[in-house]
Amino acid sequence: MSESKLQLTLKTAKGTKDWADKDMVIRQHIFQTLTNIFKKHGAITIDTPVFELKEILQGKYGEDSKLIYDLKDQGGELCSLRYDLTVPFARFVAMNNLDKIKRYHIAKVYRRDQPAMTKGRMREFYQCDFDVAGTYDAMIPDSEVMSILVDGLTSLGIDDFKIKLNHRKILDGIFQIAGVKDEDIRKISSAVDKLDKASWEDVKKEITVEKGQSEAVADVIGKYVKLKGSLGEVIDTLQKDEGILANEKAMEGLEDIKLLKDYVESMEIDSYISFDLSLARGLDYYTGLIYEAVTAASAPPKDAEEKKEQALKAKSSKKNKKASKTGEEDDASAYVGVGSIAAGGRYDNLVAMFSEATGKKSAPQIPCVGVSFGVERIFSIIKARSNLDKISSVSTQVFVMAFGGGPEWNGLTKDRLRILKKLWDKGIEAEHMYKGKVNPRKQFDAAEKSGAQVAVILGKEEYLEQGKLRIKKLGPEYADDDGELVDAADFVQLVEKKLDEMKEANGGLDEITKLVKGI
Amino acid sequence: MSESKLQLTLKTAKGTKDWADKDMVIRQHIFQTLTNIFKKHGAITIDTPVFELKEILQGKYGEDSKLIYDLKDQGGELCSLRYDLTVPFARFVAMNNLDKIKRYHIAKVYRRDQPAMTKGRMREFYQCDFDVAGTYDAMIPDSEVMSILVDGLTSLGIDDFKIKLNHRKILDGIFQIAGVKDEDIRKISSAVDKLDKASWEDVKKEITVEKGQSEAVADVIGKYVKLKGSLGEVIDTLQKDEGILANEKAMEGLEDIKLLKDYVESMEIDSYISFDLSLARGLDYYTGLIYEAVTAASAPPKDAEEKKEQALKAKSSKKNKKASKTGEEDDASAYVGVGSIAAGGRYDNLVAMFSEATGKKSAPQIPCVGVSFGVERIFSIIKARSNLDKISSVSTQVFVMAFGGGPEWNGLTKDRLRILKKLWDKGIEAEHMYKGKVNPRKQFDAAEKSGAQVAVILGKEEYLEQGKLRIKKLGPEYADDDGELVDAADFVQLVEKKLDEMKEANGGLDEITKLVKGI
Incomplete structure (x- = not known):
């Protein structure tokens, strides 16, 4: 058994392939x-x-x-x-x-x-x-x-x-x-x-x-x-x-x-x-x-x-x-x-x-x-x-992040999940990093890779002490935009508004349609 | 060969089935x-x-x-x-x-x-x-x-x-x-x-x-x-x-x-x-x-x-x-x-x-x-x-018909195709009967079975002599509605308008969504 296992070649059968x-x-x-x-x-x-x-x-x-x-x-x-x-x-x-x-x-x-x-x-x-x-x-x-x-x-x-x-x-x-x-x-x-x-x-x-x-x-x-x-x-x-x-x-x-x-x-x-x-x-x-x-x-x-x-x-x-x-x-x-x-x-x-x-x-x-x-x-x-660079295989809209630090800080995982659940319930495509504590840089990198357009940020003091969330547009053109602080109670509406704005700026068409139509 | 053919049972393999x-x-x-x-x-x-x-x-x-x-x-x-x-x-x-x-x-x-x-x-x-x-x-x-x-x-x-x-x-x-x-x-x-x-x-x-x-x-x-x-x-x-x-x-x-x-x-x-x-x-x-x-x-x-x-x-x-x-x-x-x-x-x-x-x-x-x-x-x-009666497996919107008669009448097949092509080009789901000459009753029956909401009718004189089409809503509640006569040149717009009206009357939701949501 273990001998035959060593000879295993990882491949699909002849004439077949994976699609991804x-x-x-x-x-x-x-x-x-x-x-x-x-x-x-x-x-x-x-x-x-x-x-x-x-x-x-x-x-x-x-x-x-x-x-x-x-x-x-x-x-x-x-x-x-x-x-x-x-x-x-x-x-x-x-x-x-x-x-x-x-x-x-x-x-x-x-x-x-x-x-x-x-x-x-x-x-x-x-x-x-x-x-x-x-x-x-x-x-x-x-x-x-x-x-x-x-x-x-x-x-x-x-x-x-x-x-x-x-x-x-x-x-x-x-x-x-x-x-x-x-x-x-x-x-x-x-x-x-x-x-x-x-x-x-x-x-x-x-x-x-x-x-x-x-x-x-x-x-x-x-x-x-x-x-x-x-x-x-x-x-x-x-x-x-x-x-x-x-x-x-x-x-x-x-x-x-x-x-x-x-x-x-x-x-x-x-x-x-x-x-x-x-x-x-x-x-x-x-x-x-x-x-x-x-x-x-x-x-x-x-x-x-x-x-x-x-x-x-x-x-x-x-x-x-x-x-x-x-x-x-x-x-x-x-x-x-x-x-x-x-x-x-x-x-x-x-x-x-x-x-x-x-x-x-x-x-x-x-x-x-x-x-x-x-x-x-x-x-x-x-x-x-097609220009493959322009095609994205994921459709994430929002990335939820938690900023903070210190030995006491727990990464606000439970709070992130609470926020995410509210977004998912509204049909919004949302992700976060599957880590407890992680630094802001890594979270921004992950958000960029996911293609997300908007970040929802749980700042340590802002969120825990004032019940506020920061909502910020993502992308190089918004690097200087610090976003807005809103009440955690009704943040979803503002997220939807920002997503609509970015969709409009994008012509309202998805990438593949634009590619095929030669836009 | 022909003997074995006579023993063929038409079925799907055990444990498999067709879906339709x-x-x-x-x-x-x-x-x-x-x-x-x-x-x-x-x-x-x-x-x-x-x-x-x-x-x-x-x-x-x-x-x-x-x-x-x-x-x-x-x-x-x-x-x-x-x-x-x-x-x-x-x-x-x-x-x-x-x-x-x-x-x-x-x-x-x-x-x-x-x-x-x-x-x-x-x-x-x-x-x-x-x-x-x-x-x-x-x-x-x-x-x-x-x-x-x-x-x-x-x-x-x-x-x-x-x-x-x-x-x-x-x-x-x-x-x-x-x-x-x-x-x-x-x-x-x-x-x-x-x-x-x-x-x-x-x-x-x-x-x-x-x-x-x-x-x-x-x-x-x-x-x-x-x-x-x-x-x-x-x-x-x-x-x-x-x-x-x-x-x-x-x-x-x-x-x-x-x-x-x-x-x-x-x-x-x-x-x-x-x-x-x-x-x-x-x-x-x-x-x-x-x-x-x-x-x-x-x-x-x-x-x-x-x-x-x-x-x-x-x-x-x-x-x-x-x-x-x-x-x-x-x-x-x-x-x-x-x-x-x-x-x-x-x-x-x-x-x-x-x-x-x-x-x-x-x-x-x-x-x-x-x-x-x-x-x-x-x-x-x-x-x-689910209430299966309410689920329709087809999504036809428009049925194109030709009315007329007499030995000379050819059923206006070519004209129907011209009209249908204009509807299809606009993304409208449209059908007709695949017959040359056919009486109005049969066409209405076929339209009803297809689930179409609007009929586009080529009347013999109206269409051939005046270049006009009749556009009529379908369904028992519109039995007395004779529809409107419009120029064949720009009929698609009116069809779209009538479809919008009927969609609005229907609450804008498709049947399966309504069923699952219990509406």
Whole structure:
């Protein structure tokens, strides 16, 4: 025992980390901002367990299923850690026989992936999901989800992004046109999905050599998946394409995209969208619209500068908007190769898959559409853009001190506690030093570190003989201000007044809000 | 595959559950209330991973270690789900070589216990922890933690509770006085810990028959652990006890308790405290003060009424206060047998245990003290006391509708989206029906279900021909109010005005706050 103890390394498990201090402040700001947006759209939140029955997760993630964490068999049910929040959500909807729900969920998910900390790829990470389940008219919830995606990122100060968008029905139609058999479609789709990181030559090789399709099949796929541009441009091209016109599935998808174009234009978020036929997304469960927001700024630190320059050269975020609106070439390639910061899509069959698996003969189809924000990557971007010196992780307002000395003096601990209790009862953030006797210098140092704005001072004679407290503003600009002596009986009111004055002087905004808003 | 699929049962894993709707609103209210209190005391929050290296958790929980969940060995490190938030906190402090930190952490923990849903005992459950690490003067942080415990429960509307309090040094002293060998102390302590559920006869049997102590040893232990009452009463008794006076360890503990008495009196929370020598707490790592808040109201539903009656008969919360202050008998027995709703203690060696395990020869001791709120049990109490009809899980403010008809009419979907976007951009919670054409009745029904207070109506002629919108308050009391026609260009201002009016009429408080405050 003691021998093995000596070998203990203090660390967190691979691909996981602790969060604290300013990082935590930034992350909580992200959660709060997104929560406020989700609520604006009438969503409620749910919380599902971190682990699910193993069979619930099985067969939902295609090739990625190998990344699922299992719990050890300690007797009883076999369980796995959730891989995303979408499958548990569908299980929840099916299990409760809901016919509709709009929900958001901010929680951790688990993937046994190769960690890449600098890219924000972890084994334990947060997802922030918003999903709409229910049978509605085409593209109405979908376009609202797109607007949430845009609102989410821009509210967090990120506006140099593009939403790559595609439709599974168009993609599947293309594979049919090319002559891919139905049972091969998902694996060819997952090869195409690599086009954001690999060249067409490499992907073609995977399609032909590894996945057994002919050169001719690959060439037809290649022709289509190179198409990208604004919604209007690509719709125009596809509407003239004879292959598409003759394919029922692709035409269904195209009808959706035309409707979506109207709706996103109504909400003036069309400029963010790049219709990109190479987007495939790995997960098996998508059935309709799919999308991914990418930004040059989410590149890893090493080559971030280069990518940023590249992106800036290609366009600024404002030029971007104009470019799409005037129909100029809409080149998302400056964003290629960096991770997506939000992604989602429509998955109409997942809930019914669960209902049917329980043996129900005619389980209702509950169509769903949603978006998931990549908090860790968004965090990296905001952190890189923030002046960390200005972020404080504590929010102490008042520091209570006792001045005095001599062998008889006891540090007035009991009196400090009495004073503190009155402040806490009024909801005021207040601290003191957890010491009996301590000199004034150390107390001022501790007050400064705590970020407190006001000191309440128990002077030996003043307090004990006259029942008076001294209330003083803190900070270098108040070094010469001796503060005011007030009756201990009603000191809280004056503390509140001084805090209000200092808040007003500060513009009334907390630091993180000012940072993100660039104030 | 398809056969096994047919056998799928849609459920969450044993001892876990989904949280949604009103339950979620209540739970989030608990989290927010406690967070605000923790922040008042200058605490920051940290987030540690859900799983730790297995060896980090080993040997920290005594007999309860068998309840730890392990992850399956899928290659790489062996990991376990965290059992509490305290051990990960100590690991964090040691790993980062911190000499002090005040932190709160609200997160899920995992125990392979026998679930008892009605008692709020789950395998996955939340803990809300506040801890102070650092070398400070005796009982100053400890008494602050007690005040946080009291503030937390009373702020949540629970004031019929008692804090059972003891000191590990006094308890260990008693075992020494009785003649228990040092190496047997922890296992005898864990037998004594069962006194809240079992009779002294049963515990004595465990001490003698199962754990091999003599009758005489058990009788001495029995004499002491029956002592309970106000701090003053039990201090008096112990100060006159020759066994205690002669035992160094017990006297150290007693000095702490005397100091604590002064401090909790200064903060006027002494009336909640019952000094109870039978409290032992199961966990190995405690070294000083230990405490547990218990309440009759946390009893399981079946016998809740009986327990409540019993408690009420014994005392009301106000009588309680008086009783302790005037030194009347302070009987916590009415609270016995029900689960604790908050608990904690001092653990001075846990951080050093981690530091030393890494091979450091002279790792500094970082003393810690903290409290953990039992959210699930607190939740059960609040839920039982709430009028659930009054709690709404959505917070929609505005519902956008389109009225019209005829074969040409398209439902004005694009226009609704334009209007909605303007509301969302102003931070207003707004919804519509996700349908193209829909009749007014259905839209009003949907608006009512959403809880919206104001409707924005696009009338066919009014909107299309005159550019006007109708803004109308919702609710039975406004059935005859036709609302106002305004220019579509500047409708948002009027919506905000109407929302303000309705908020004012509502007293400006949200439902859950009113419920908890008993308004």
